[in-house]
Amino acid sequence: MxxxxxxLSAAAVSRVLNGAPAAKSIPKPTQDRILxxxxxxxxxxxxxxxxLRRGHSMTVGVLLPEVSEGYATLVLAGVEQALLQAGYVxxxxxxxxxxxxxxNAQTMFVERFVDGIVAIDTVLARHTELPTITVSxxxxxxxxxxxxxxxxxxxxxxxxxxxGLGHREIAFIKGQAFSSDTEPRWQAIRHAASRAGITVxxxxxxxxxxxxxxxxxxxxxxxxxxASGSSFTALFTFNDVSAIGAIxxxxxxxxxxxxxxxxxxFDDVQSAAFQNPGLTTVRQPLKTMGMLAAETxxxxxxxxxxxxxxxxxxxxxxxxxxxSTCPPAPRRKT
Amino acid sequence: MxxxxxxLSAAAVSRVLNGAPAAKSIPKPTQDRILxxxxxxxxxxxxxxxxLRRGHSMTVGVLLPEVSEGYATLVLAGVEQALLQAGYVxxxxxxxxxxxxxxNAQTMFVERFVDGIVAIDTVLARHTELPTITVSxxxxxxxxxxxxxxxxxxxxxxxxxxxGLGHREIAFIKGQAFSSDTEPRWQAIRHAASRAGITVxxxxxxxxxxxxxxxxxxxxxxxxxxASGSSFTALFTFNDVSAIGAIxxxxxxxxxxxxxxxxxxFDDVQSAAFQNPGLTTVRQPLKTMGMLAAETxxxxxxxxxxxxxxxxxxxxxxxxxxxSTCPPAPRRKT
DNA sequence: CGCCTTTGGGCAAACCTTTGCCTAAACCGA
DNA sequence: TCGGTTTAGGCAAAGGTTTGCCCAAAGGCG
Numbered sequence: 033m034x035x036x037x038x039x040l041s042a043a044a045v046s047r048v049l050n051g052a053p054a055a056k057s058i059p060k061p062t063q064d065r066i067l068x069x070x071x072x073x074x075x076x077x078x079x080x081x082x083x084l085r086r087g088h089s090m091t092v093g094v095l096l097p098e099v100s101e102g103y104a105t106l107v108l109a110g111v112e113q114a115l116l117q118a119g120y121v122x123x124x125x126x127x128x129x130x131x132x133x134x135x136n137a138q139t140m141f142v143e144r145f146v147d148g149i150v151a152i153d154t155v156l157a158r159h160t161e162l163p164t165i166t167v168s169x170x171x172x173x174x175x176x177x178x179x180x181x182x183x184x185x186x187x188x189x190x191x192x193x194x195x196g197l198g199h200r201e202i203a204f205i206k207g208q209a210f211s212s213d214t215e216p217r218w219q220a221i222r223h224a225a226s227r228a229g230i231t232v233x234x235x236x237x238x239x240x241x242x243x244x245x246x247x248x249x250x251x252x253x254x255x256x257x258x259a260s261g262s263s264f265t266a267l268f269t270f271n272d273v274s275a276i277g278a279i280x281x282x283x284x285x286x287x288x289x290x291x292x293x294x295x296x297x298f299d300d301v302q303s304a305a306f307q308n309p310g311l312t313t314v315r316q317p318l319k320t321m322g323m324l325a326a327e328t329x330x331x332x333x334x335x336x337x338x339x340x341x342x343x344x345x346x347x348x349x350x351x352x353x354x355x356s357t358c359p360p361a362p363r364r365k366t
Numbered sequence: 367m368x369x370x371x372x373x374l375s376a377a378a379v380s381r382v383l384n385g386a387p388a389a390k391s392i393p394k395p396t397q398d399r400i401l402x403x404x405x406x407x408x409x410x411x412x413x414x415x416x417x418l419r420r421g422h423s424m425t426v427g428v429l430l431p432e433v434s435e436g437y438a439t440l441v442l443a444g445v446e447q448a449l450l451q452a453g454y455v456x457x458x459x460x461x462x463x464x465x466x467x468x469x470n471a472q473t474m475f476v477e478r479f480v481d482g483i484v485a486i487d488t489v490l491a492r493h494t495e496l497p498t499i500t501v502s503x504x505x506x507x508x509x510x511x512x513x514x515x516x517x518x519x520x521x522x523x524x525x526x527x528x529x530g531l532g533h534r535e536i537a538f539i540k541g542q543a544f545s546s547d548t549e550p551r552w553q554a555i556r557h558a559a560s561r562a563g564i565t566v567x568x569x570x571x572x573x574x575x576x577x578x579x580x581x582x583x584x585x586x587x588x589x590x591x592x593a594s595g596s597s598f599t600a601l602f603t604f605n606d607v608s609a610i611g612a613i614x615x616x617x618x619x620x621x622x623x624x625x626x627x628x629x630x631x632f633d634d635v636q637s638a639a640f641q642n643p644g645l646t647t648v649r650q651p652l653k654t655m656g657m658l659a660a661e662t663x664x665x666x667x668x669x670x671x672x673x674x675x676x677x678x679x680x681x682x683x684x685x686x687x688x689x690s691t692c693p694p695a696p697r698r699k700t
Numbered sequence: 701c702g703c704c705t706t707t708g709g710g711c712a713a714a715c716c717t718t719t720g721c722c723t724a725a726a727c728c729g730a
Numbered sequence: 731t732c733g734g735t736t737t738a739g740g741c742a743a744a745g746g747t748t749t750g751c752c753c754a755a756a757g758g759c760g
Contacts, residue, residue: 040739040740043719052719058738081718085718085719086717105434123456125455126446145414246636247636273637306613307641377747380747388749391708415746701760706755708755709754713750715748718743723738723739726735
């Protein structure tokens, strides 16, 4: 269209606008005319046509469990920032931990020629040819890089903190089975506990149930722990929202946090610092992990890795002490 | 490709697969062959090519302030669900309330041939030809529909609740200037207050400052209110996260909520019910608003509205009483 | 047998760029 | 003057669908 106006061919225009090497055979004045006309008409190449021809779309697909949930959206914030910076845009789709939705999303992604995939807390439905980076996903598929937390370290931080305060009777709330972090973190906790000489009472282990991403599962899990009859002076939950839900259950049962029960959360979501009491928690640098994922992905898109892609990028957690933990009361039964 | 395999033309394949009217001149057996082959090869038409030809992309652009923030992502959840149901996918971009980022996003949207735009709590940078639905946006551009809360009703619910409990000295935390709801809601509050015979002490009005979407602005705003020297028995904040931040500031100042100060939030985000104390708040049906926005948009994409599009869809709030409000103490100065 | 109508589907343009290959003119040196 | 090189950009294919228009063969009717 701009070519017609100048009496040139579309080829020339394309070359100049893209700074193609072949453009060096086009004299400066002509180039300037093209540039000027492009500016004048506010010309934008049709991205669809370009993608069709070039075979890539400058788009990536992002998968997460819930679109409105603290954990994944904090990762997403990092992903977005890094992606934008690199000139990519993304499709977002949530799957609510349903395999079918993941599957559909994956086919949608290939249909629409995304250049890569970022999957947050997601188990992929099948192997994909597309460059893929996962955040907190369990399976190690061929050639895909996984950004994971150092669970070992995370568990030690929490257990050593509680153990250092004098707690021996510690209750746990595990994650849902579908959550990728649940198993590795639980392994790490068992390991850290035994290292600290703490035995894990099976009666003091509850799991989050249901697929609600809200506080309720933690609330009910804590109620089950209280009903189990075993006493405990501390509680370590799978994440912060569960912790908040659990604290409510504890309080409703007449227990004070932290005087009667210390509570340690996980993630350090934005609201953790503003809880009452402020939540002691294991901080995951979620935004950083998201940025790392996106950066790794665009790198991989630009240049496929030489031989075997690095399988894992391990991120270290921090521990944040606030008000929800203290030494156990000298004597008290739940 | 599938055409070659069957010795047919791409045209025939296209017509059959799309159930085009012209397909009726193709006999059943041939149609079956095409369908079978498509299934066998798991054939997916190239969406890029199709969009290029058809002139629409089955994609919409979604704009919001922050990707990890309770309010907008709850709306987003509704948008996503309705969009998915209608077969659309979306680009997500956050703008952090920066006009330039909104502008860039808008040009990106037209470059990529989105079929429409959903803008959540966003002031658009310029007029757009694209079908656009906004949620909680102030400006009434030609032909664009805005989903808004019934601020009048919302303010009355909160003010009448506090006034009914006996509160007369009420402090307020207004939203940031860039937030679309700030002005209309404030107008509504003044109106409701005067209707209830309550005078608004200018010293008892603070505004959220800074563009952080977290609890801090509310925390600092509450501190400024406390420092103002005027006493108050109740506080009505712009949203729940501010309320949570404010509660922390109050508590740090030695005030108990609700015994010394009642607090009413706004939105009813997921964590509101699990705060300590549980937050009394004005509930916006955010997910519903998101769904409504998306449904209205796809409708408008399918069939441009007859003449003048309805300008506004007004949604009614609910009031949720929890534990952060109670009658004021008989006598107490802050 | 000749004409008309279905039947069955092909042709090619259009959507818009990108890119490998090519060429016509000009210029330059011998 | 002639051959070679550079200049300046054009040609056309390719990427995969969609769709308006067209046509050939077959069948039906008079």
